[in-house]
Amino acid sequence: MRRPLAAALSALVASIATGCGAPAGSSSEPAAATAPAGRTAYPLTFDNCGTRVTFQRPPQRVLILNGTSVGEAESFILLGLEKTILANAQHYGVSDDPSMIAKIKALPTGGLTMNKNFDVPAEQVLKLKPDLVVSTWSGGFDAKKGFATREQLAAAGITSLVNPVNCAMGKPEATPEEKRAFQNQSINSSLEFIGLLGRVFDVQERAFDLIGELRARVEAVRTRVAGRPARKVLIAYPGMAMMNANGLPAVMTGGIYDDVIKAAGGVNAFAGQTGDMTRTLNREQLATAQVDVLVVGLFTPDENAEQEAAELFAAYPHWAASRSRTYTVVSDGVYLGPLNAWAVEKISKVVHPGD
Secondary structure (H helix, E strand, O other): OOHHHHHHHHHHHHHHHHOOOOOOOOOOOOOOOOOOOOOOOOOEEEEEOOEEEEEOOOOOOEEEOOOOOOHHHHHHHHOOOHHHEEEEOOOOOOOOOOHHHHHHHOOOOOOOOOOOOOOOOHHHHHHHOOOEEEEOOHHHHOHHHOOOOHHHHHHOOOEEEEOHHHOOOOOOOOOHHHHHHHHOOOHHHHHHHHHHHHHHOOOHHHHHHHHHHHHHHHHHHHHHHOOOOOEEEEEEEHHHHHHOOOOOOEEOOOHHHHHHHHHOOEEEOOOOOOOHHHHHOOHHHHHOOOOOEEEEEOOOOOOOHHHHHHHHHHHOOOOHHHHHOOEEEEOOOOOOOOOHHHHHHHHHHHHOOOO
8 A cells, every 4th residue: 555545545444334244155265274275176166255256277367456455465475376466456565574565566566557546447457358356345346436347357257356354345235244244354364365365276285384374373472461461452553544534543443453452462442343433533532542552553664653652642641551651563464464463473562571
């Protein structure tokens, strides 16, 4: 997500607050870390967000749409699938895994440009002739936003895939199951997408090993902090103030954010709130919140985390975190994506230092 995409976050926040996604609930169920990995039998057919998709072979010309996400591109990289990427529209510029920045930058872009809705317009997608188009949300295939529909792509012989947990984002006819799945989004949701890619690209053993490695890192932290008091943690992105109606830092709540904090031995200062809190939070609510640990989220590489933390501490001196100057810094590790383990480890070190 480069700075010009900041406006897209504001446009998407209402969808994120109410839209929901779900695992496809079909033969697309990802490889679990508890079962041995196998080989993919083609043709592979399954339901993805209500659309039946078929893979005759592992895709070789993949277009990854933007969707103000970076998790899909990162998942491809960690699985060693870079050579299958024809063009990638996902960027961020800062990462909890510093090596990821250069790796994403090295991915081909296909010379694509974004339309006013911050993603690749239909005519460019069709001209590129990928064999698979990946979107983080169903809205990436919305004709009203100038994007190619899944039906258009299928007619051109192009398969489409939505990250299953985000099926209902941008999907007006989302099922109750899909809505519940998004609201309950978790670290496991990030791992499930890795498993799905493993199956689609016939790299199930690689996916199995990666899921196991990432899950083990998170579980090691859970074990270390088990039984410790759950301190109140606030995740705030000052650079995403466009997402808040009152111009406040974007405070991340619900779903995967709560799960990352819980795994680190804390509890979200606004636990139990939906993503709508990000948009509606006011200054009084923020000032009276119980905050033992501040997590400063970075949106762009030019942000100064130390300065952002100091400004928040000065603005909200009643926080326990302000008095103790307790904070850490994250970027992409708290989002849906494969870097949750990095964020869990970072946050745990300030929630329960030395435990």
